[in-house]
Amino acid sequence: MLTNDLLPLSQRGTLRSHEVRITGSDYIPPSDPILIKQKLTDILIEQEKYDDPFARSIFLHCNIARLQPFSDGNKRTSRLVESIVLMSAHIIPVRSNRQADILRYRSAIDHFYETEDYNPYIDFALDMQIQRINEVASPKFRWR
Numbered sequence: 001m002l003t004n005d006l007l008p009l010s011q012r013g014t015l016r017s018h019e020v021r022i023t024g025s026d027y028i029p030p031s032d033p034i035l036i037k038q039k040l041t042d043i044l045i046e047q048e049k050y051d052d053p054f055a056r057s058i059f060l061h062c063n064i065a066r067l068q069p070f071s072d073g074n075k076r077t078s079r080l081v082e083s084i085v086l087m088s089a090h091i092i093p094v095r096s097n098r099q100a101d102i103l104r105y106r107s108a109i110d111h112f113y114e115t116e117d118y119n120p121y122i123d124f125a126l127d128m129q130i131q132r133i134n135e136v137a138s139p140k141f142r143w144r
Contacts, residue, residue, distance in 0.1 A: 029068040053089035
């Protein structure tokens with residue numbers, strides 16, 4: 001469903017077998033289908049080491065987005081996986097349509113593509129949660 005308007009039916013939900021480029025990044029994801037499948041398996045195995053739902057969701061999001069296992073819809077898929085992990089832990093995922101938040105998200109995930117450094121994405125994700133808490137909290141109780 002995430003790629004209905006992006007891909008032909010034959011490519012939806014299947015691992016890609018061709019090279020892809022990420023706009024705005026020098027990082028090139030692997031293109032060998034066997035390596036893509038192995039790396040995705042490794043990500044799914046390693047995520048089980050994370051008990052903390054935030055850590056697990058961020059690990060999955062960043063690594064699935066970086067691997068780009070599908071022909072299209074990879075960031076959508078990785079955000080959905082991130083949301084499912086959080087919701088399974090009774091944490092409401094936070095998204096924003098504000099341009100500044102979108103730019104910060106893209107900057108953080110692009111940084112991860114290039115460096116595999118989680119910190120900018122962690123900061124972004126936690127700041128989004130704090131922003132949401134402050135939106136719904138009473139005026140007497142504010143974070144930061």
